[in-house]
Amino acid sequence: MTWQDQQLPDGHPTVRSGKIGVLLVNLGTPVAPTTADVRTYLAEFLSDKRVIEIPALVWQPILRGIILNTRPQKSAEAYRKVWSEDGSPLAAITKGQAVAMQGALGGDGRVMVDWAMRYGAPSIPDRLAALQDAGCDRILLAPMYPQYCAATTATVVDKAGDWLREQRWQPSLRTLPPYHDEPLYIDALAADIGRQLDALDFVPELLLLSFHGMPARTLTLGDPYHCHCHKTARLLEAKMSGRGLRFRTSFQSRFGRAKWLEPATDAVLEEEARSGTKRIAVVAPGFSADCLETLEELAIEGHEQFVEAGGEQFAALSCLNTSDAGLSMLEALLRRELAGWI
Ligand SMILES: C=CC1=C(C)c2cc3[nH]c(cc4nc(cc5[nH]c(cc1n2)c(C)c5CCC(=O)O)C(CCC(=O)O)=C4C)c(C)c3C=C
Ligand SMILES: [Fe+2]
Numbered sequence: 001m002t003w004q005d006q007q008l009p010d011g012h013p014t015v016r017s018g019k020i021g022v023l024l025v026n027l028g029t030p031v032a033p034t035t036a037d038v039r040t041y042l043a044e045f046l047s048d049k050r051v052i053e054i055p056a057l058v059w060q061p062i063l064r065g066i067i068l069n070t071r072p073q074k075s076a077e078a079y080r081k082v083w084s085e086d087g088s089p090l091a092a093i094t095k096g097q098a099v100a101m102q103g104a105l106g107g108d109g110r111v112m113v114d115w116a117m118r119y120g121a122p123s124i125p126d127r128l129a130a131l132q133d134a135g136c137d138r139i140l141l142a143p144m145y146p147q148y149c150a151a152t153t154a155t156v157v158d159k160a161g162d163w164l165r166e167q168r169w170q171p172s173l174r175t176l177p178p179y180h181d182e183p184l185y186i187d188a189l190a191a192d193i194g195r196q197l198d199a200l201d202f203v204p205e206l207l208l209l210s211f212h213g214m215p216a217r218t219l220t221l222g223d224p225y226h227c228h229c230h231k232t233a234r235l236l237e238a239k240m241s242g243r244g245l246r247f248r249t250s251f252q253s254r255f256g257r258a259k260w261l262e263p264a265t266d267a268v269l270e271e272e273a274r275s276g277t278k279r280i281a282v283v284a285p286g287f288s289a290d291c292l293e294t295l296e297e298l299a300i301e302g303h304e305q306f307v308e309a310g311g312e313q314f315a316a317l318s319c320l321n322t323s324d325a326g327l328s329m330l331e332a333l334l335r336r337e338l339a340g341w342i
C-alpha cells in the first residue's frame, strides 16, 4: 500500500483510480440544421488558424462580414437533407464507434471510451475533463483521420494541449498516429468497398476515390496530407486490382478562391461522363464517418453532376462507419496504441 492509497486528510487531491481513457475525435457539426446553429458552428470552425491560414486581421472581417451572413443558410439547407433521427450523421456515427469500442475494450472496467467533436459539442476539453474525473490518469487521444493534415489532426492535438496546459495534475497523453498506409486500414477499406460493390445492381467502370480537399499551397508548406491521400489510393488500388476496375483520385469540397488540390471531384465526375463513362462508384476513404460532405456533396450533388453530364449509373459508397471491417480495424489500431497500458 502506498501513502496515496490511504485515507487522506481533507483538501488533498482525490486519488485517481488508474483507469485508461480513449477519446475518439472527429471534426464537428452543428447541433441542429438551422441557420443559427450552422452559423455558430462555422464561426468556431472557420476561426481556427489551422483551417484558414490567413492573418486574423484580414480574415475575420471577411468571415464576420460576408461568409457568416451567406453560407449558414445554404449549408443548413444541405444539412437538412442528411439529418437523421439521431441528429447529425457525423456525430451519431462517431458516438456509435465509441460505444462499440467501449464494448470491445472496456470488458474489465479499466478502459473508458468517449467521443468528442473538435468544433461544437461534445467538446474536447469537456470530455477530457470527464475522463479525468472518472479516474483516468492515461488518455489515448484518437483523431479519426487516416491521413494527417494540420487542419484536422494537428488542431485536435492543439485543443487537447490547451486543456492540458490548464491542469495542475495532468493525465499522460498519447495520440493515435495517422494510419493512411496501415495494412489494417487498407484491408478494411478493400473488404468493405468490395462488399458494397458486390451488392450494387450494376458493375461500375470506374471507382473514384474522393478525398477532402485542401488549399494547394499547404503541400509546399510541408503538410503531408496530399501525399498521404495518394499513398492510400495507391495501396487500395493495388489491393483491389483483381476487380478489373479503373481507379481515379480526386479532392472535393473546395472552399474560397484560392487554388485547391486537384483534380476536383466535381470536375472529374463531369469529365468522365462527357468522355463516355456510364457507370461509376464513388467512395471517400479519408472520412471515417459519413457526413455532410459524403451524404450530400457526393451522394446527392455528385450524382446530379454525373447524370447531367451524360453518365447513367452512379453509386456513392458508405464510409467505414460502424461496419464490421471498420470496427475491427479501429479496435486493432487502438489496442496497439494502448500496449503497455493495458
Ligand atoms: C478552408 C476551409 C476548409 C478546410 C481547409 C477543410 C479541411 C478539411 N475538412 C475535413 C473534413 C470535413 N469537413 C466538413 C465540413 C466542412 N468543411 C469546410 C471547410 C474546410 N474544410 C466547411 C465550411 C464545412 C461545413 C459545411 C459547409 O458549409 O460546406 C465535414 C463535415 C461536417 C459535418 O457536419 O458533417 C468534414 C468531416 C477534412 C478531412 C479536411 C482536411 C483534410
Ligand atoms: Fe472540411
Ligand SMILES: [Fe+2]
Pocket (backbone or CB within 6 Å): 219, 226, 227, 228, 230
Ligand atoms: Fe503529394
